[in-house]
Amino acid sequence: MCEDFEEWLATDSFRSTKHSSMEKLIVHGGAPLKGRINISGSKNSSLPILAATLLTNDTCTIRRVPDLSDTNYMVRILGELGAEVERASGVVVVKAEKIKSVAPYDLVRKMRASICVLGPLTGRLKECTVSLPGGCVIGDRPVDLHLKGLEALGAQILVEGGDIFVNAKKGFKGGPMNLMGKHGSTVLGTDNVMMAAVLAKGITTIEGAAAEPEVEDLANFLIKMGAKIEGAGTNRITIEGVKELHGAEHVVIPDRIEAGTFLVAGAMLGDGVTLKRVMPEHMKTVTDALIKCGFPVDITKDSITVKPNPNAKGFDLTTLCYPGFPTDMQAQMCALACVINDTSTITETIFPQRFMHCAEMKRMGANIDLQGATARIRGGSVMKGAPVMASDLRASAALVLAGLVAEGKTEINRLYHIDRGYEHLDDKLAALGAQLERVQDK
Numbered sequence: 001m002c003e004d005f006e007e008w009l010a011t012d013s014f015r016s017t018k019h020s021s022m023e024k025l026i027v028h029g030g031a032p033l034k035g036r037i038n039i040s041g042s043k044n045s046s047l048p049i050l051a052a053t054l055l056t057n058d059t060c061t062i063r064r065v066p067d068l069s070d071t072n073y074m075v076r077i078l079g080e081l082g083a084e085v086e087r088a089s090g091v092v093v094v095k096a097e098k099i100k101s102v103a104p105y106d107l108v109r110k111m112r113a114s115i116c117v118l119g120p121l122t123g124r125l126k127e128c129t130v131s132l133p134g135g136c137v138i139g140d141r142p143v144d145l146h147l148k149g150l151e152a153l154g155a156q157i158l159v160e161g162g163d164i165f166v167n168a169k170k171g172f173k174g175g176p177m178n179l180m181g182k183h184g185s186t187v188l189g190t191d192n193v194m195m196a197a198v199l200a201k202g203i204t205t206i207e208g209a210a211a212e213p214e215v216e217d218l219a220n221f222l223i224k225m226g227a228k229i230e231g232a233g234t235n236r237i238t239i240e241g242v243k244e245l246h247g248a249e250h251v252v253i254p255d256r257i258e259a260g261t262f263l264v265a266g267a268m269l270g271d272g273v274t275l276k277r278v279m280p281e282h283m284k285t286v287t288d289a290l291i292k293c294g295f296p297v298d299i300t301k302d303s304i305t306v307k308p309n310p311n312a313k314g315f316d317l318t319t320l321c322y323p324g325f326p327t328d329m330q331a332q333m334c335a336l337a338c339v340i341n342d343t344s345t346i347t348e349t350i351f352p353q354r355f356m357h358c359a360e361m362k363r364m365g366a367n368i369d370l371q372g373a374t375a376r377i378r379g380g381s382v383m384k385g386a387p388v389m390a391s392d393l394r395a396s397a398a399l400v401l402a403g404l405v406a407e408g409k410t411e412i413n414r415l416y417h418i419d420r421g422y423e424h425l426d427d428k429l430a431a432l433g434a435q436l437e438r439v440q441d442k
Protein backbone atom coordinates (compact mmCIF):
# COMPACT_ATOMS: atom_id res chain seq x y z
CA MET A 1 0.00 0.00 0.00
CA CYS A 2 1.34 3.41 -0.85
CA GLU A 3 0.84 4.59 2.75
CA ASP A 4 3.29 7.45 2.84
CA PHE A 5 2.70 10.11 0.21
CA GLU A 6 6.30 11.23 0.40
CA GLU A 7 7.12 7.74 -0.79
CA TRP A 8 4.60 8.14 -3.63
CA LEU A 9 6.01 11.55 -4.52
CA ALA A 10 9.32 9.80 -5.19
CA THR A 11 7.70 7.39 -7.64
CA ASP A 12 8.08 7.67 -11.41
CA SER A 13 4.51 8.72 -12.09
CA PHE A 14 4.76 11.78 -9.85
CA ARG A 15 8.26 12.56 -11.06
CA SER A 16 6.99 12.57 -14.70
CA THR A 17 4.33 15.05 -13.64
CA LYS A 18 6.74 17.28 -11.76
CA HIS A 19 9.38 17.41 -14.49
CA SER A 20 7.09 18.01 -17.43
CA SER A 21 6.52 21.57 -16.25
CA MET A 22 10.19 22.27 -17.08
CA GLU A 23 10.08 20.42 -20.39
CA LYS A 24 9.19 21.31 -23.94
CA LEU A 25 8.52 19.20 -27.02
CA ILE A 26 10.48 19.67 -30.23
CA VAL A 27 8.54 18.36 -33.24
CA HIS A 28 10.33 17.93 -36.59
CA GLY A 29 7.60 18.16 -39.23
CA GLY A 30 7.04 15.97 -42.26
CA ALA A 31 7.76 12.48 -40.89
CA PRO A 32 4.95 10.24 -42.21
CA LEU A 33 2.83 8.37 -39.64
CA LYS A 34 2.11 4.70 -40.08
CA GLY A 35 1.24 1.82 -37.77
CA ARG A 36 -0.98 0.80 -34.85
CA ILE A 37 -1.36 2.07 -31.34
CA ASN A 38 -3.40 1.04 -28.32
CA ILE A 39 -5.70 3.72 -26.93
CA SER A 40 -5.47 4.24 -23.15
CA GLY A 41 -8.30 4.26 -20.63
CA SER A 42 -10.40 7.43 -20.52
CA LYS A 43 -9.18 10.32 -18.33
CA ASN A 44 -12.69 11.76 -18.11
CA SER A 45 -14.09 8.41 -17.04
CA SER A 46 -11.29 7.59 -14.58
CA LEU A 47 -11.60 10.82 -12.58
CA PRO A 48 -15.26 10.52 -11.46
CA ILE A 49 -14.92 6.74 -11.05
CA LEU A 50 -11.94 7.20 -8.71
CA ALA A 51 -14.02 9.75 -6.78
CA ALA A 52 -16.91 7.25 -6.56
CA THR A 53 -14.70 4.84 -4.57
CA LEU A 54 -15.29 7.24 -1.63
CA LEU A 55 -18.89 5.98 -1.47
CA THR A 56 -17.98 2.68 0.22
CA ASN A 57 -15.57 1.48 2.90
CA ASP A 58 -14.99 -1.69 0.88
CA THR A 59 -12.07 -2.16 -1.50
CA CYS A 60 -12.53 -1.02 -5.12
CA THR A 61 -10.23 -1.96 -8.03
CA ILE A 62 -10.19 0.27 -11.10
CA ARG A 63 -8.32 -0.95 -14.18
CA ARG A 64 -6.98 0.91 -17.25
CA VAL A 65 -6.56 4.15 -15.34
CA PRO A 66 -4.21 6.18 -17.56
CA ASP A 67 -0.91 7.43 -16.05
CA LEU A 68 -1.51 11.21 -16.27
CA SER A 69 -0.97 14.09 -13.90
CA ASP A 70 -4.76 14.55 -13.58
CA THR A 71 -5.29 10.96 -12.43
CA ASN A 72 -2.18 11.27 -10.23
CA TYR A 73 -3.76 14.30 -8.56
CA MET A 74 -7.03 12.42 -8.00
CA VAL A 75 -5.11 9.51 -6.43
CA ARG A 76 -3.36 12.01 -4.13
CA ILE A 77 -6.65 13.65 -3.19
CA LEU A 78 -8.16 10.27 -2.23
CA GLY A 79 -5.08 9.56 -0.10
CA GLU A 80 -5.17 12.93 1.62
CA LEU A 81 -8.87 12.40 2.34
CA GLY A 82 -7.77 9.30 4.29
CA ALA A 83 -8.36 6.50 1.78
CA GLU A 84 -5.74 3.78 1.37
CA VAL A 85 -4.63 3.86 -2.26
CA GLU A 86 -2.33 1.52 -4.16
CA ARG A 87 -1.41 2.15 -7.78
CA ALA A 88 0.42 -0.39 -9.91
CA SER A 89 0.70 0.69 -13.58
CA GLY A 90 -2.91 1.08 -14.80
CA VAL A 91 -4.59 -0.48 -11.77
CA VAL A 92 -5.71 1.63 -8.79
CA VAL A 93 -6.94 -0.11 -5.63
CA VAL A 94 -8.81 2.11 -3.15
CA LYS A 95 -10.13 1.39 0.34
CA ALA A 96 -11.88 4.49 1.68
CA GLU A 97 -12.57 3.25 5.22
CA LYS A 98 -11.99 6.32 7.40
CA ILE A 99 -12.22 9.49 5.32
CA LYS A 100 -12.25 13.22 6.07
CA SER A 101 -14.87 15.62 4.75
CA VAL A 102 -12.47 18.41 3.75
CA ALA A 103 -10.73 18.10 0.39
CA PRO A 104 -7.15 19.45 0.35
CA TYR A 105 -7.18 22.98 -1.13
CA ASP A 106 -3.65 22.81 -2.57
CA LEU A 107 -4.54 19.78 -4.68
CA VAL A 108 -8.14 20.68 -5.56
CA ARG A 109 -7.10 24.07 -6.91
CA LYS A 110 -4.68 22.37 -9.32
CA MET A 111 -7.34 20.31 -11.02
CA ARG A 112 -10.86 21.53 -11.76
CA ALA A 113 -12.20 17.99 -12.05
CA SER A 114 -11.57 17.55 -8.29
CA ILE A 115 -15.03 19.08 -7.95
CA CYS A 116 -16.37 15.58 -8.57
CA VAL A 117 -15.50 14.56 -5.00
CA LEU A 118 -18.32 16.86 -3.85
CA GLY A 119 -21.13 14.37 -4.50
CA PRO A 120 -19.55 11.19 -3.10
CA LEU A 121 -18.07 12.91 -0.02
CA THR A 122 -21.43 14.46 0.90
CA GLY A 123 -23.28 11.25 0.00
CA ARG A 124 -21.05 9.23 2.36
CA LEU A 125 -20.35 11.75 5.18
CA LYS A 126 -23.46 14.00 4.92
CA GLU A 127 -21.16 17.05 4.73
CA CYS A 128 -18.08 18.21 2.86
CA THR A 129 -15.84 21.18 2.11
CA VAL A 130 -14.27 21.54 -1.33
CA SER A 131 -12.57 24.64 -2.70
CA LEU A 132 -14.20 26.39 -5.63
CA PRO A 133 -12.45 25.22 -8.81
CA GLY A 134 -10.52 27.93 -10.62
CA GLY A 135 -11.44 28.99 -14.12
CA CYS A 136 -9.09 28.12 -16.92
CA VAL A 137 -8.09 29.28 -20.37
CA ILE A 138 -11.05 27.58 -22.05
CA GLY A 139 -13.40 29.81 -20.12
CA ASP A 140 -15.18 30.42 -16.87
CA ARG A 141 -15.93 27.12 -15.13
CA PRO A 142 -19.02 27.74 -12.97
CA VAL A 143 -20.45 25.07 -10.68
CA ASP A 144 -23.93 26.53 -10.21
CA LEU A 145 -25.59 23.47 -11.75
CA HIS A 146 -23.66 21.12 -9.42
CA LEU A 147 -24.93 23.12 -6.42
CA LYS A 148 -28.47 23.36 -7.82
CA GLY A 149 -28.57 19.56 -8.06
CA LEU A 150 -27.27 19.01 -4.52
CA GLU A 151 -29.76 21.55 -3.16
CA ALA A 152 -32.54 19.69 -4.97
CA LEU A 153 -31.48 16.68 -2.87
CA GLY A 154 -31.86 18.71 0.32
CA ALA A 155 -28.31 19.98 0.92
CA GLN A 156 -27.61 23.36 2.55
CA ILE A 157 -24.81 25.06 0.65
CA LEU A 158 -22.58 27.99 1.60
CA VAL A 159 -19.93 29.39 -0.75
CA GLU A 160 -17.50 31.54 1.22
CA GLY A 161 -13.80 32.35 1.18
CA GLY A 162 -13.20 30.32 -1.96
CA ASP A 163 -14.72 27.20 -0.43
CA ILE A 164 -17.99 25.31 -0.99
CA PHE A 165 -19.49 24.02 2.28
CA VAL A 166 -22.16 21.37 1.72
CA ASN A 167 -24.29 20.14 4.61
CA ALA A 168 -26.84 17.31 4.39
CA LYS A 169 -26.93 16.31 8.06
CA LYS A 170 -30.20 14.42 7.71
CA GLY A 171 -28.91 12.71 4.58
CA PHE A 172 -30.00 13.40 1.02
CA LYS A 173 -33.65 13.05 -0.01
CA GLY A 174 -34.26 12.04 -3.63
CA GLY A 175 -36.27 14.35 -5.86
CA PRO A 176 -36.75 15.72 -9.39
CA MET A 177 -34.40 18.27 -10.97
CA ASN A 178 -33.27 19.68 -14.31
CA LEU A 179 -29.52 20.23 -14.78
CA MET A 180 -29.62 21.80 -18.23
CA GLY A 181 -27.59 25.04 -18.36
CA LYS A 182 -27.27 27.78 -20.97
CA HIS A 183 -24.44 25.86 -22.63
CA GLY A 184 -26.25 22.53 -22.44
CA SER A 185 -25.86 19.73 -19.91
CA THR A 186 -23.01 19.43 -17.41
CA VAL A 187 -20.86 16.28 -17.42
CA LEU A 188 -19.27 16.55 -13.96
CA GLY A 189 -22.44 18.14 -12.59
CA THR A 190 -24.42 15.08 -13.65
CA ASP A 191 -21.69 12.86 -12.16
CA ASN A 192 -21.76 14.72 -8.84
CA VAL A 193 -25.53 14.59 -8.46
CA MET A 194 -25.67 10.93 -9.48
CA MET A 195 -23.03 10.08 -6.84
CA ALA A 196 -24.93 12.04 -4.20
CA ALA A 197 -28.28 10.45 -5.11
CA VAL A 198 -27.21 6.79 -4.97
CA LEU A 199 -27.36 6.85 -1.12
CA ALA A 200 -30.29 9.29 -0.88
CA LYS A 201 -33.68 8.31 0.55
CA GLY A 202 -36.12 7.84 -2.33
CA ILE A 203 -36.11 8.42 -6.08
CA THR A 204 -34.10 11.08 -7.93
CA THR A 205 -34.79 12.02 -11.55
CA ILE A 206 -32.27 14.15 -13.41
CA GLU A 207 -33.72 15.82 -16.51
CA GLY A 208 -31.20 17.51 -18.81
CA ALA A 209 -28.53 15.01 -17.70
CA ALA A 210 -25.27 14.75 -19.64
CA ALA A 211 -25.33 11.68 -21.92
CA GLU A 212 -21.56 11.35 -22.43
CA PRO A 213 -20.13 7.78 -22.45
CA GLU A 214 -18.04 8.73 -19.41
CA VAL A 215 -21.25 9.44 -17.42
CA GLU A 216 -22.59 6.05 -18.48
CA ASP A 217 -19.28 4.41 -17.49
CA LEU A 218 -19.53 5.98 -14.01
CA ALA A 219 -23.14 4.76 -13.70
CA ASN A 220 -22.06 1.23 -14.69
CA PHE A 221 -19.42 1.28 -11.93
CA LEU A 222 -21.95 2.57 -9.38
CA ILE A 223 -24.40 -0.19 -10.42
CA LYS A 224 -21.63 -2.77 -9.79
CA MET A 225 -21.32 -1.22 -6.30
CA GLY A 226 -25.04 -1.90 -5.74
CA ALA A 227 -26.57 1.39 -6.90
CA LYS A 228 -29.93 1.42 -8.69
CA ILE A 229 -29.61 3.66 -11.77
CA GLU A 230 -31.57 3.73 -15.03
CA GLY A 231 -31.18 5.90 -18.11
CA ALA A 232 -27.44 6.68 -17.86
CA GLY A 233 -26.23 7.62 -21.33
CA THR A 234 -29.51 9.47 -22.02
CA ASN A 235 -30.67 12.94 -20.93
CA ARG A 236 -32.97 11.48 -18.26
CA ILE A 237 -31.42 9.48 -15.42
CA THR A 238 -33.42 7.90 -12.58
CA ILE A 239 -31.71 6.82 -9.35
CA GLU A 240 -33.38 4.86 -6.54
CA GLY A 241 -31.36 5.41 -3.35
CA VAL A 242 -30.00 2.41 -1.43
CA LYS A 243 -28.73 2.17 2.16
CA GLU A 244 -25.10 1.45 1.34
CA LEU A 245 -22.76 0.45 -1.47
CA HIS A 246 -20.13 -2.31 -1.56
CA GLY A 247 -16.76 -2.59 -3.29
CA ALA A 248 -16.46 -3.43 -6.99
CA GLU A 249 -13.97 -3.91 -9.82
CA HIS A 250 -14.19 -1.96 -13.08
CA VAL A 251 -12.31 -1.51 -16.35
CA VAL A 252 -12.47 2.09 -17.56
CA ILE A 253 -13.70 2.65 -21.15
CA PRO A 254 -11.19 3.74 -23.82
CA ASP A 255 -10.41 7.45 -24.15
CA ARG A 256 -12.47 8.64 -27.13
CA ILE A 257 -10.71 12.01 -27.21
CA GLU A 258 -7.22 10.50 -27.23
CA ALA A 259 -8.50 8.23 -30.01
CA GLY A 260 -9.94 11.18 -31.95
CA THR A 261 -6.65 13.04 -31.60
CA PHE A 262 -4.75 10.13 -33.19
CA LEU A 263 -7.38 9.80 -35.93
CA VAL A 264 -6.77 13.42 -36.88
CA ALA A 265 -3.00 12.79 -36.86
CA GLY A 266 -3.48 9.80 -39.20
CA ALA A 267 -5.67 11.90 -41.53
CA MET A 268 -3.09 14.70 -41.64
CA LEU A 269 -0.10 12.76 -42.97
CA GLY A 270 1.42 9.36 -43.56
CA ASP A 271 0.25 6.04 -44.83
CA GLY A 272 -2.43 4.89 -42.43
CA VAL A 273 -2.84 4.83 -38.64
CA THR A 274 -4.81 2.09 -36.88
CA LEU A 275 -6.19 2.54 -33.39
CA LYS A 276 -6.74 -0.58 -31.24
CA ARG A 277 -8.74 -0.92 -28.00
CA VAL A 278 -11.24 1.75 -29.03
CA MET A 279 -15.04 1.80 -28.88
CA PRO A 280 -16.04 3.18 -32.33
CA GLU A 281 -19.62 3.69 -31.16
CA HIS A 282 -18.36 6.47 -28.87
CA MET A 283 -16.68 8.31 -31.75
CA LYS A 284 -19.39 8.37 -34.44
CA THR A 285 -19.50 12.16 -34.88
CA VAL A 286 -15.71 12.24 -35.28
CA THR A 287 -15.48 9.34 -37.77
CA ASP A 288 -18.56 10.66 -39.62
CA ALA A 289 -16.87 14.08 -39.97
CA LEU A 290 -13.65 12.52 -41.34
CA ILE A 291 -15.61 10.30 -43.77
CA LYS A 292 -17.64 13.31 -44.95
CA CYS A 293 -14.38 15.16 -45.72
CA GLY A 294 -13.33 12.21 -47.85
CA PHE A 295 -10.73 10.58 -45.59
CA PRO A 296 -10.71 6.77 -45.95
CA VAL A 297 -11.87 5.39 -42.57
CA ASP A 298 -12.14 1.65 -41.89
CA ILE A 299 -14.04 0.66 -38.73
CA THR A 300 -14.22 -2.76 -37.03
CA LYS A 301 -15.77 -3.53 -33.64
CA ASP A 302 -12.62 -2.53 -31.73
CA SER A 303 -10.38 -0.70 -34.21
CA ILE A 304 -10.41 2.28 -36.54
CA THR A 305 -8.00 2.93 -39.42
CA VAL A 306 -7.66 6.30 -41.17
CA LYS A 307 -5.52 7.51 -44.10
CA PRO A 308 -4.85 10.99 -45.52
CA ASN A 309 -6.58 12.28 -48.67
CA PRO A 310 -4.93 15.17 -50.56
CA ASN A 311 -8.32 15.97 -52.15
CA ALA A 312 -10.26 16.04 -48.89
CA LYS A 313 -13.08 18.59 -48.67
CA GLY A 314 -13.56 21.16 -45.91
CA PHE A 315 -16.03 20.65 -43.04
CA ASP A 316 -18.64 22.74 -41.21
CA LEU A 317 -18.96 21.59 -37.63
CA THR A 318 -20.59 22.81 -34.43
CA THR A 319 -19.59 21.43 -31.05
CA LEU A 320 -22.51 20.11 -28.99
CA CYS A 321 -23.16 17.95 -25.95
CA TYR A 322 -22.96 14.20 -26.60
CA PRO A 323 -23.89 12.66 -28.96
CA GLY A 324 -23.02 15.87 -30.85
CA PHE A 325 -19.49 16.74 -32.01
CA PRO A 326 -17.26 16.95 -28.90
CA THR A 327 -15.77 20.28 -27.81
CA ASP A 328 -12.66 18.35 -26.73
CA MET A 329 -11.98 17.61 -30.43
CA GLN A 330 -12.47 21.18 -31.66
CA ALA A 331 -8.82 22.28 -31.49
CA GLN A 332 -7.62 19.09 -33.21
CA MET A 333 -10.07 19.69 -36.08
CA CYS A 334 -8.68 23.22 -36.48
CA ALA A 335 -5.26 21.62 -37.03
CA LEU A 336 -6.73 19.20 -39.58
CA ALA A 337 -8.48 22.06 -41.41
CA CYS A 338 -5.06 23.65 -41.97
CA VAL A 339 -4.03 20.76 -44.25
CA ILE A 340 -7.33 20.49 -46.15
CA ASN A 341 -7.13 22.53 -49.36
CA ASP A 342 -10.55 24.08 -48.80
CA THR A 343 -12.39 26.30 -46.32
CA SER A 344 -13.69 24.78 -43.07
CA THR A 345 -15.64 26.28 -40.20
CA ILE A 346 -16.09 25.13 -36.62
CA THR A 347 -18.43 26.78 -34.13
CA GLU A 348 -17.86 26.27 -30.40
CA THR A 349 -21.08 26.26 -28.34
CA ILE A 350 -19.83 24.59 -25.12
CA PHE A 351 -16.85 26.85 -24.30
CA PRO A 352 -17.19 29.79 -26.72
CA GLN A 353 -13.74 31.14 -25.81
CA ARG A 354 -11.95 27.85 -26.48
CA PHE A 355 -9.76 29.14 -29.34
CA MET A 356 -6.38 29.78 -27.68
CA HIS A 357 -4.79 27.41 -30.23
CA CYS A 358 -5.76 29.62 -33.19
CA ALA A 359 -3.32 32.44 -32.43
CA GLU A 360 -0.51 29.89 -32.05
CA MET A 361 -1.42 28.11 -35.31
CA LYS A 362 -1.44 31.49 -37.08
CA ARG A 363 2.17 31.92 -35.94
CA MET A 364 2.82 28.76 -37.96
CA GLY A 365 1.17 30.24 -41.05
CA ALA A 366 -2.39 29.01 -40.58
CA ASN A 367 -5.09 31.10 -42.24
CA ILE A 368 -7.72 31.33 -39.48
CA ASP A 369 -10.38 33.99 -39.09
CA LEU A 370 -12.13 34.06 -35.71
CA GLN A 371 -15.61 35.59 -35.70
CA GLY A 372 -17.13 35.27 -32.19
CA ALA A 373 -17.33 31.55 -31.45
CA THR A 374 -16.73 30.48 -35.05
CA ALA A 375 -13.32 29.78 -36.57
CA ARG A 376 -13.09 29.89 -40.38
CA ILE A 377 -9.97 28.12 -41.62
CA ARG A 378 -8.66 28.36 -45.19
CA GLY A 379 -6.38 25.36 -45.41
CA GLY A 380 -3.71 24.34 -47.90
CA SER A 381 -1.08 26.98 -47.14
CA VAL A 382 2.34 25.69 -46.08
CA MET A 383 2.69 25.55 -42.30
CA LYS A 384 6.06 26.52 -40.91
CA GLY A 385 7.43 25.33 -37.59
CA ALA A 386 7.72 27.94 -34.83
CA PRO A 387 8.00 28.17 -31.06
CA VAL A 388 4.41 28.03 -29.72
CA MET A 389 2.83 28.18 -26.29
CA ALA A 390 0.59 25.40 -25.03
CA SER A 391 -2.39 26.79 -23.14
CA ASP A 392 -4.79 23.98 -22.32
CA LEU A 393 -4.85 20.25 -22.78
CA ARG A 394 -6.54 19.93 -26.15
CA ALA A 395 -5.06 23.11 -27.64
CA SER A 396 -1.60 21.74 -26.80
CA ALA A 397 -2.32 18.45 -28.53
CA ALA A 398 -3.56 20.38 -31.57
CA LEU A 399 -0.26 22.29 -31.71
CA VAL A 400 1.63 18.98 -31.72
CA LEU A 401 -0.53 17.87 -34.67
CA ALA A 402 0.20 21.13 -36.49
CA GLY A 403 3.91 20.60 -35.80
CA LEU A 404 3.76 17.13 -37.38
CA VAL A 405 2.88 18.64 -40.78
CA ALA A 406 4.76 21.97 -40.52
CA GLU A 407 8.04 22.52 -42.36
CA GLY A 408 10.96 22.56 -39.93
CA LYS A 409 10.93 22.54 -36.16
CA THR A 410 8.03 23.39 -33.83
CA GLU A 411 8.80 23.96 -30.17
CA ILE A 412 5.86 23.45 -27.80
CA ASN A 413 6.41 24.94 -24.36
CA ARG A 414 4.50 24.19 -21.10
CA LEU A 415 4.41 20.46 -21.82
CA TYR A 416 2.60 19.86 -18.52
CA HIS A 417 -0.66 20.72 -20.26
CA ILE A 418 -0.25 17.66 -22.47
CA ASP A 419 0.90 15.40 -19.64
CA ARG A 420 -2.25 16.31 -17.74
CA GLY A 421 -4.48 14.48 -20.20
CA TYR A 422 -2.54 12.28 -22.63
CA GLU A 423 -0.75 9.11 -21.58
CA HIS A 424 2.69 9.23 -23.26
CA LEU A 425 1.43 11.17 -26.33
CA ASP A 426 4.94 11.79 -27.64
CA ASP A 427 6.00 8.15 -27.20
CA LYS A 428 2.91 6.94 -29.05
CA LEU A 429 3.44 9.41 -31.90
CA ALA A 430 7.12 8.41 -32.10
CA ALA A 431 6.04 4.76 -32.36
CA LEU A 432 4.03 5.81 -35.44
CA GLY A 433 7.11 7.44 -36.99
CA ALA A 434 6.86 11.03 -35.78
CA GLN A 435 10.18 12.79 -35.19
CA LEU A 436 9.95 14.53 -31.83
CA GLU A 437 11.84 14.84 -28.57
CA ARG A 438 11.30 16.14 -25.06
CA VAL A 439 13.97 18.56 -23.88
CA GLN A 440 14.48 20.36 -20.61
CA ASP A 441 13.33 23.97 -20.82
CA LYS A 442 16.27 26.26 -19.97
Ligand code: EPZ
Pocket residue numbers: 043044045047113140141142143144145146147181182183184185186187188189210214327328350351393394421
Ligand atom coordinates in the same frame (compact mmCIF):
# COMPACT_ATOMS: atom_id res chain seq x y z
C1 EPZ B 1 -16.12 17.83 -18.72
O1 EPZ B 1 -15.87 19.03 -18.01
C2 EPZ B 1 -14.77 17.37 -19.26
N1 EPZ B 1 -13.85 17.17 -18.17
C3 EPZ B 1 -14.21 18.43 -20.22
O2 EPZ B 1 -13.01 17.89 -20.78
C4 EPZ B 1 -15.21 18.65 -21.35
O3 EPZ B 1 -14.73 19.67 -22.20
C5 EPZ B 1 -16.57 19.07 -20.75
O4 EPZ B 1 -17.01 18.06 -19.82
C6 EPZ B 1 -17.64 19.23 -21.82
O5 EPZ B 1 -17.80 18.01 -22.51
C7 EPZ B 1 -13.96 16.04 -17.42
O6 EPZ B 1 -14.82 15.21 -17.64
C8 EPZ B 1 -12.94 15.86 -16.33
P1 EPZ B 1 -19.41 20.74 -18.20
P2 EPZ B 1 -17.05 19.68 -17.10
O7 EPZ B 1 -19.88 20.91 -16.81
O8 EPZ B 1 -17.96 18.62 -16.62
C9 EPZ B 1 -21.21 25.09 -18.23
C10 EPZ B 1 -10.76 17.84 -21.34
O9 EPZ B 1 -10.14 18.46 -22.21
N2 EPZ B 1 -21.51 24.84 -16.81
O10 EPZ B 1 -20.01 19.66 -19.04
O11 EPZ B 1 -16.42 20.56 -16.13
C11 EPZ B 1 -19.73 25.16 -18.51
O12 EPZ B 1 -19.22 26.46 -18.26
C12 EPZ B 1 -11.77 18.57 -20.48
O13 EPZ B 1 -10.63 16.61 -21.10
C13 EPZ B 1 -22.32 25.75 -16.12
O14 EPZ B 1 -22.75 26.74 -16.67
O15 EPZ B 1 -17.83 20.55 -18.19
C14 EPZ B 1 -19.66 24.79 -19.98
O16 EPZ B 1 -19.96 25.93 -20.75
C15 EPZ B 1 -11.81 20.06 -20.77
N3 EPZ B 1 -22.60 25.51 -14.82
C16 EPZ B 1 -20.78 23.76 -20.13
O17 EPZ B 1 -21.66 23.98 -19.01
C17 EPZ B 1 -22.14 24.39 -14.16
O18 EPZ B 1 -22.45 24.21 -12.97
C18 EPZ B 1 -20.32 22.31 -20.10
O19 EPZ B 1 -19.53 22.15 -18.95
C19 EPZ B 1 -21.33 23.48 -14.89
C20 EPZ B 1 -21.04 23.73 -16.21
